[in-house]
Each structure stands twice: as C-alpha cells, then as structure tokens.
Amino acid sequence: MQKVVIIGATSAIAEATARLYAARGAQLFLVARHAERLQDIAADLRVRGAKEVFHTCLDVNELQDHARVIELAWDSLGQVDVLLVAHGTLPDQARCEASVELALKEFSTNGTSTIALLTAIAPRFEAQRKGAIAVISSPAGDRGRQSNYLYGSAKAAVTAFASGLRQRLSKVGVNVLTIKPGFVDTPMTRDFKKGALWAKPEGVAGGIVRAADRGRSTVYLPWFWLPIMLIIRHIPEFIFKRIKL
Numbered sequence: 001m002q003k004v005v006i007i008g009a010t011s012a013i014a015e016a017t018a019r020l021y022a023a024r025g026a027q028l029f030l031v032a033r034h035a036e037r038l039q040d041i042a043a044d045l046r047v048r049g050a051k052e053v054f055h056t057c058l059d060v061n062e063l064q065d066h067a068r069v070i071e072l073a074w075d076s077l078g079q080v081d082v083l084l085v086a087h088g089t090l091p092d093q094a095r096c097e098a099s100v101e102l103a104l105k106e107f108s109t110n111g112t113s114t115i116a117l118l119t120a121i122a123p124r125f126e127a128q129r130k131g132a133i134a135v136i137s138s139p140a141g142d143r144g145r146q147s148n149y150l151y152g153s154a155k156a157a158v159t160a161f162a163s164g165l166r167q168r169l170s171k172v173g174v175n176v177l178t179i180k181p182g183f184v185d186t187p188m189t190r191d192f193k194k195g196a197l198w199a200k201p202e203g204v205a206g207g208i209v210r211a212a213d214r215g216r217s218t219v220y221l222p223w224f225w226l227p228i229m230l231i232i233r234h235i236p237e238f239i240f241k242r243i244k245l
C-alpha cells in the first residue's frame with residue numbers, strides 16, 4: 001500500500017493524481033489552503049478506494065507553518081512513498097512588472113515556498129532511504145519569455161533546485177521527479193482560449209503516476225512539449241529579442 005503526501009491537493013492536476021492513487025488503495029495525506037475543499041476531496045477519495053485520507057490546511061507562503069505540517073504528515077503515515085508538490089499560481093505578468101511586492105509574493109508562491117518545503121522534507125527521505133519526490137515545475141522555466149517571466153523564473157528555480165536535490169538523494173535510493181506540464185485545462189488557465197495543444201488534468205495525472213512509478217527524472221506532459229521547448233530554448237537570442245512569445 002502506497003503512502004502519498006500531496007501539497008496543493010486542491011489543484012485540478014493534484015486531485016486527478018490523488019484519484020489514481022486512491023484507486024490503488026493508497027493512504028493519503030492532503031495539504032491545501034481550504035478546509036472545506038479538502039474535506040470534500042478526502043470524502044471523494046475514500047469512495048474511490050483510498051484506504052485512509054488525512055488532511056491539514058497550509059498556506060505555503062506561511063513558511064513558519066511548514067515544520068508542523070511535515071511532522072503531522074510523517075506522524076500520520078509513518079513513512080512516505082510519494083510526495084507530490086503541486087501548488088502554484090499563474091501571476092499576471094504586467095501587474096508583477098508594476099509591483100515589486102506582488103512580484104516577490106508570486107515568486108514565493110511558485111518558487112521559494114517549494115524550495116523551503118523540499119529543504120525541510122529532504123532529510124526525512126534521506127532517513128527513509130526510499131521514496132519518490134515529484135515536483136510540478138513548468139516548461140515556462142526552460143526559458144524566460146516576456147509574457148510570463150515572473151512565473152517562468154520561479155519555475156526555473158524549482159527545476160534547478162529539483163535537479164540538485166535529485167543528484168543528492170539518488171545516492172540514498174530516493175528519486176526526484178521534475179514534472180513539466182504544457183497547457184492544461186484547469187482553474188489556473190480558466191480564462192485562456194483552448195486549442196489543440198491543451199491537455200486535461202486526468203491525462204497529466206496518468207503521466208505523473210507513470211513517471212513516478214518508473215523513477216523518471218524529468219517528464220514533459222504531454223511528451224510533445226519536449227521538442228517544442230527544445231526549439232524555443234535554441235532560438236538565438238538576437239532572433240528571440242525580436243519576437244513576442
């Protein structure tokens with residue numbers, strides 16, 4: 001029976017992933033901001049086959065609360081087989097350009113908070129000497145683009161941090177998986193016009209569970225974002241500066 005902790009458990013991608021673990025009879029520990037949503041999701045996961053579902057509230061920007069939540073998760077589950085870090089926001093780039101305060105708050109939600117959580121959690125996995133840490137980053141972190149470089153820079157920090165953590169924890173049998181979903185139809189992207197490149201949370205969730213099972217290092221979901229980002233990363237700077245992306 002798998003023991004799974006999900007931070008940002010009310011996210012559409014996280015909820016779809018939790019359903020897959022519930023169907024396997026997993027024990028889950030859910031962390032998110034809103035108690036009522038957590039209760040609803042926990043009840044649904046129990047119906048779907050979860051052996052047990054614990055939950056607690058956390059605003060990830062309240063760094064002083066991280067230790068309490070981490071301790072509660074390990075006390076509840078005993079050990080953790082899979083940790084999924086899924087919280088995030090899609091900041092308004094123009095508003096972040098106009099406000100240092102907002103820019104840093106959004107950077108904290110999408111970058112610093114994840115680094116803080118993983119720094120505090122890593123020793124637990126090191127002590128267990130097994131398990132998987134799956135972190136949702138983004139292709140937006142592969143190259144800063146004018147349309148969303150605040151979000152992109154925070155995700156770039158997460159990607160680089162996860163890479164270093166993967167190298168460190170691989171020595172003790174713990175895998176760190178970096179997940180880079182492309183456009184996914186979730187509340188975060190509610191206002192976007194959807195097209196052929198868009199994926200559903202359920203499809204991305206399947207990719208996350210498969211990649212975690214297989215001990216993968218980095219996955220683009222769906223896969224075609226890998227060649228797309230390869231091209232975007234390699235556009236020469238003198239051309240990149242002239243185009244709008």
Ligand SMILES: NC(=O)c1ccc[n+]([C@@H]2O[C@H](COP(=O)([O-])OP(=O)(O)OC[C@H]3O[C@@H](n4cnc5c(N)ncnc54)[C@H](OP(=O)(O)O)[C@@H]3O)[C@@H](O)[C@H]2O)c1
Nearest residue numbers: 010011012013033059060086087088138181183184186188
């Ligand atoms: N959708 C996409 O196209 C896409 C693409 C690439 C990467 N991603 C990444 O995928 C992950 C999941 O996003 P999603 O698409 O599933 O969007 P979503 O449904 O909007 O989920 C975002 C979640 O983050 C939580 N959150 C935001 N700020 C928080 C805070 N301060 N403390 C605790 N939780 C907080 C939200 O909780 P509340 O309900 O309490 O606000 C919400 O549950 C994010 O890391 C996102 O950056 C998404």
